[in-house]
Amino acid sequence: MSLKEIEGKIYKREGETPQDKKATGNSPSLTEKNESPFAPTFFKTEEAKKNGVWIKEDEEKKAKKKKVVKIAAISASVLVLLSGLVWGALYIRKSSFSEDKVTISISGPEEIQSGDMVTLEINYKNENRASLKDAVIDISYSENFKPLDNLNLESGGPNSSRHNVGTIEGKSDGKFELRGKFFGTKGLLTYINVKLQYSSSNFSSQFEAEAKHGMTISSSPLEIEVIGPQSVSSGGAVTFLVKYRNAGQQVFRDLKMKADLPADFTVTTSEPLPASGGNIWYVGDLEGQGSGELKISGVLAGQPQETKQFKFALGEIGSDDFIAYNETSKSIKVIGVAVALTQTINDKKDALLVNTGDNLNFKIKFRNVSDTALKDLILTEEISSPALDYGSYRDSSGSQGALDSNKGIISWKAPGLEKLRALNPGEEGELSFSVKIKDKVPVSSAKDKNFSFTAICRIESPDIPTPEGENKIVSGNGIAVKLNSKIIVREEGYYNDAEISNTGPLPPKVGEETTFAIHLKAENISNDITDAKIVVTLAPNVSWKDNFLPKDANIDYNDRTDEVVWNIGSLPAGVGTITDPKETIFQIGLNPSANFVGQYPKLLKSTVFSAKDSFTGQNLEAKLGEKDTNLTEDLSVGSSGMVTQ
Structure with a gap:
């Protein structure tokens, strides 16, 4: 059998022709190389099974891979879709609100008069589609603005208010009015500031919008006029008369006058007295067309040709x-002196505190310090006060001064005082006089208190060299005189008393107790006083019964010193003159010993009334001596106060 026949048989068994073999190529596969043509069928079957498993696994892998790819594609699509939705939502949300589309504004006059009612309109607008929530409008202003009749506002502090808006719908607006009065000086620029605070319905953040409106005060109905000298010598006395007036119709409440004074100016006295700080005076309510005045006296020091500025403002304390509602200024030039002029009162050049009944001794000296003779001089002394007894005036130097008691001015000239006819350079002169303080100053109302005056001496001559247009009067040193208040204590004793019932024998008997009611009365004449108290020392054989009226009186008893202390505290001026005296009643007991038989035994050893004067700062005191059982004020006792056996 030939080789081709053998090959044909082999391929035939396998179901393959030689042509098929050729078609697959001449190179045998790996299987073909390892396969033996003579291998058993069993091995071929197992191999086929393995090949099938591999193929199946490969297909499963491919299927899983496709599934993963598909899932990834779907996820990416979903992510893109979600991103689009989020971006779209954010875009829509953002486009529905913009901070620039929320505005607030104020409209009102640009010029106003001090004290006039002003109405301002506050507008707010939301041009967004989204609504605004928790919206509030804060309004701030200076102290010179007083809000009035704003029922839609609540106070946010002394210089602020708040308007609660709440929700502002989209594409909507609103407004409200702010009413009030501005006070200030002419030309003052003042502002109202508003701030809208809110949050958007689609944002949690807080946002703000602000605006402000300025107004200029064009005029004020309050007028101030200051009358005073244009010039004064250094160390000379100066008196200002400050007049004020309300030219409008409305009332200005609780006004004060403030004076900004040079450091070289010393206030000696003023009418009325300053309320606080020495440079603020209380004016009170000033009705429409109402007016008043303030008088300030003092001493001004400085260098020649120096100008001193004084400013007076009418307003309120913020x-x-x-806060000034109006103000004005006054300037005074310090000039060199041609005449040195000085005075003393009771040998003092400075402020003087006096009591009722005191005698005031004045001495005035003058000397020509220029190089020019001065002729026809006139010397005056101003001492104007209702507390002075002009009837007591005495010219102790024989200078023949003329007193004008209506004006409180004394004048001297030649020939009464010959030195005033001609005063050569370096020449000097002197005069003296006296006047008393009244024993009882006139007090008929609550305004009659704090009596004071400034004694001012002046000298003038047509020959005094001064710049053209300026006066030829030289002022001397001013001396402020203040009157201390007079305090009075009165005491009375009663057996038959309308308020406290007493017991015991009358006349008093040895070894038996008889009680009495003691009445203490405190009076204060012309100034307010503080720290007032009355200390009563009981006599021997007298006991404290701890029974007093009124029950709320501040009374203490010290059994170690036998002192009864009535702590009064503060007492206004006029107690005992324009009002009833301050009074307390307390009960004491007398148990006389045998050595008092036929005598009026002492009930009280001493009584001392002390206080501090609020006007002068002086400590005041009034004393009473012993008081015994000879109670003349109790007509039912009389001589029956004498002790019997």
């Missing part, structure tokens, strides 16, 4: 500073 939380931080004084």
Whole structure:
């Protein structure tokens, strides 16, 4: 058998022709190389099974790969879709709100008059589609603005208010009015500031919108006029008369006058007295067309040709500073002197505190310090006060001064005082006089208190060299005189008393107790006083019964010193003159010993009334001596106060 026949049989068994073999190529496969033509059929079957498993696994891998790719594609699509939705939502949300589309504004006059009612309109607008929530409008202003009749506002503090808006719908607006009065000086620029605070319905953040409106005060109905000298010599006395007036119709409440004074100016006295700080005076309510005045006296020092500025403002005291409704200024030039002029009162050049009944001794000296003779001089002394007894005036130097008691001015000239006819350079002169303080100053109302005056001496001559247009009057040193208040204590004793019932024998008997009611009365004449108290020392054989009226009186008893202390505290001026005296009643007991038989035994050893004067700062005191059982004020006792056996 030939080789071709053998090959044909082999391929025939395998179901393959030689042509098929050729078609697959001449290179045998790996299977063909390892396969033996004589291998058993069992091995061929196992091999086929393995080949099937491999094919199946490969197909499963391919299927899983396709599934993963498909899932990834779906996820990517979903992610893109979600991103689009989020971006779209954000875009829509953002486009529905813009901070620039929320505005607030104020409209109102640009010029106003101090004290006039002003109405301002506050507008707010939301041009967004989204609504605004928790919206509030804060309004701030200076202290010179007083809100009035704003029922839609609540206070946010001394200089602020708040308007609660709540929700502002989209594409909507609103407005409200702010009413009030501005106070200030002419030309003052003042502002109202508003701030809208809110959050958007689609944002949690807080947003703000602000605006402000400025107004200029064009005029004020309050007028101030200051009358005073244009010039004064250094160390000379100066008196200002400050007049104020309300030219409008409305009332200005609780006004004060503030004076900004040079450091070289010393206030000696003023009418009325300053309320606080020495440079603020209380004016009170000033009705429409109402007016008043303030008088300030003092001494001004400085260098020749130096100008001193004085400023006076009418207004109110704010939380931080004084708020001026109107103000004016006055300037005074310090000039060199041709005449040195000085005075003393009771040998003092400075402020003097006096009591009722005191005698005031004045001495005035003058000397020509220029190089020019001065002729026809006139010397005057101003001492104007209702507390002075002009009837007591005495010219102790024989200078023949003329007193004008209506004006409170004394004048001297030649020939009464010959030195005033001609005063050569370096020449000097002197005069003296006296006047008393009244024993009882006139007090008929609550305004009659704090009596004071400034004694001012002046000298003038047509020959005094001064710049053209300026006066030829030289002022001397001013001396402020203040009157201390007079305090009075009165005491009375009663057996038959309308308020406290007493017991025991009358006349008093040895070894038996008889009680008495003691009445203490405190009076204060012309100034307010503080720290007032009355100390009563009981006599021997007298006991404290701890029974007093009124029951709320501040009374203490010290059994170690036998002192009864009535702590009064403060007492206004006029107690005992324009009002009833301050009074207390307390009960004491007398148990006389045998050595008092036929005598009026002492009930009280001493009584001392002390206080501090609020006007002068002086400590005041009034004393009473012993008081015994000879109670003349109790007509039912009379001579029956004498002790019997």
